Amino acid sequence: MTRRNEASRQAILTAAFDLVGEIGYSKLSVEGIASRAGVGKQTIYRWWPSKGAVLLDALLMTMGGPVGDLPDTGDLEADLRTILFATVEEFRDPRLDGVMRALISEIAHDDGLAAIYAERIDGPVRELKRRRLRAAQQAGQLDPGLDLDTAVDLLWAPLLSRWLLRTGPLDHDFAAATITMALSGMSRKM
Amino acid sequence: MTRRNEASRQAILTAAFDLVGEIGYSKLSVEGIASRAGVGKQTIYRWWPSKGAVLLDALLMTMGGPVGDLPDTGDLEADLRTILFATVEEFRDPRLDGVMRALISEIAHDDGLAAIYAERIDGPVRELKRRRLRAAQQAGQLDPGLDLDTAVDLLWAPLLSRWLLRTGPLDHDFAAATITMALSGMSRKM
């Protein structure tokens, strides 16, 4: 049985989230989080293995509870636009941008964190995406032989890539073009 | 005219590249690079603004001169397999994996570095990819209305995503599936 102080936990996550937005991940320090949260450093080290883990929890906290199903109006392309446009907006939200970049960087180096990310964040969200595509598949709108995990990456990875590397504009046009191209294919239509 | 010591420059870049492979980016320090290179710290600070910039130069050095054109046998799908399979191998090369992850992380946070990356690395490579797709377009194999930059992202971003986030296996099968899906589209063929 844990006697963990919930108020401290909240304060730490909030402080971490706020600080990363204010000063950026590279300037973020455990000492800074502890000080801002009014908490001893050991209380952070007691419950989290790394700065990245704190941040991941902070993100989970602000993302709130389990997200509901993705929209399904029967029109796959329209629904994908709705969804990907929202993703674009998330990426462009300055409050989230910093935290997510920081988290992605940590995940890139830390296998343990990557596993937690895969299980707690990517997994559930990916399942929702797969579910929406599976529905379309069953409705006869998508190729029945499609590997849905690859399909998810085909649709979302381009957004991630542009956001992370800034190799081009990340806007609704780009999202729409990605959807169209992914659905119809790049090959010449006869 | 700079009185820059070319031998020191080489030693620094080599040391940086080797060290990042041995101890990882997070343990990499300017002191370590200077010590390994037999160079004063000031010599590094004099010529590079940041650890990331050194690493980027190191990467540019080892990647050697300008890469030649991508293969064009006339069979677009086969050529894309050749190219993306090679990309997969690069991502899986342990010598490159660490450096590239480090660089991507730095780019994610550092706009200046992102600009250099865009200009010196992504730009030239992307131009080669665009050129190969344009040839296919002109040969009537790709939709003439296609935005080639989006097309490049549709093909390569899924690889980047799986490599960086480890959200699924990164192998030739995945690359092949991506190519097929991107070319033919996800929608049901009547």
Added chain:
Amino acid sequence: MTRRNEASRQAILTAAFDLVGEIGYSKLSVEGIASRAGVGKQTIYRWWPSKGAVLLDALLMTMGGPVGDLPDTGDLEADLRTILFATVEEFRDPRLDGVMRALISEIAHDDGLAAIYAERIDGPVRELKRRRLRAAQQAGQLDPGLDLDTAVDLLWAPLLSRWLLRTGPLDHDFAAATITMALSGMSRKM
């Protein structure tokens, strides 16, 4: 009326005494004592005001009950040798050396502890020494005008000084020389 757990008290004093011998006073911690004694920290803080007080009690415990009178064979010089030789042996006992050094240091800084030490340890022992000297005085062996407290210091302080500061060898020869010199005086005998 206290419901104090005597077993815990014993365990704490024993643990403190043992630990100070093993790791030294500076490494000694309340946490360490509590852990070794299988006791909660609060149980220590409940009954002792400081680490030094625990140690002083530990010393009192191991030194056992009230010491009997000092030997009085009628031959003052011989008796002083017996007594001071025993003191030298105590100082050189490795089991006691550490604890006593620690205690002396604490006393040097902590007035409260100094008072307890004066009352519980130095007082009774000094009284015994005074008593032996007073007997010699009454037997006409010592100068009747002698201040006995000063005399006690003249005899014992040199041992303390050599032991504490290691400014010279602490052995029976030194003790014997001190006794002779103190009894006869340093001045030239005509």
Added chain:
Amino acid sequence: MTRRNEASRQAILTAAFDLVGEIGYSKLSVEGIASRAGVGKQTIYRWWPSKGAVLLDALLMTMGGPVGDLPDTGDLEADLRTILFATVEEFRDPRLDGVMRALISEIAHDDGLAAIYAERIDGPVRELKRRRLRAAQQAGQLDPGLDLDTAVDLLWAPLLSRWLLRTGPLDHDFAAATITMALSGMSRKM
């Protein structure tokens, strides 16, 4: 050859000396010294092995250069009074009391420090004391067979003991009584 910054050295020693007087040794911290001196912690750790070593150097600094010879008017007892009264005053000087207690405590635990103390402080001072006694010996005032090191301890150790342990008043009377008793001896004069 060192490139040591003399200004920093001075600032550290001064800060250490001042702080120990203000807050006492037990509250004295390396961080505090560094902060007060406007110096990085590493600069302290670079040049001193311990807090005690800093303090010892601080004491050496304030005690200034090599002390001149002790007074020799030909009247040994009067000279000893002059000298021991001055020692009593030093012990009672609040500016020195704290530093010296701290140092003595450290020396009691740290063999290395004890060696430095013996060589740099006790040695030279003891030599001066020995020299004065030797002069008296040659003048026929002291017993020719006297071991001068023991004699020094007989005279000074009682002061040290009373100062350190507070087992009795430390004043000129006590010093005078010690001198008289040490010179004439405790035994009954016929």
Added chain:
DNA sequence: TAATAAACGAGACGGTACGTCTCGTCTTACA
């Protein structure tokens, strides 16, 4: 023979300081 109240073990908490590490700047000696 309960009930009740303290002392207990355990250990989380907000803190301070530790001694180490690296940062980016500044200084010195050499070649």
Added chain:
DNA sequence: TGTAAGACGAGACGTACCGTCTCGTTTATTA
């Protein structure tokens, strides 16, 4: 005069303990 070597002020790292503060869990009277 530029370079290696490295000292410097700064400050974060992760650890160890501090002394305080709950938590349930013994004990051991008191009602």
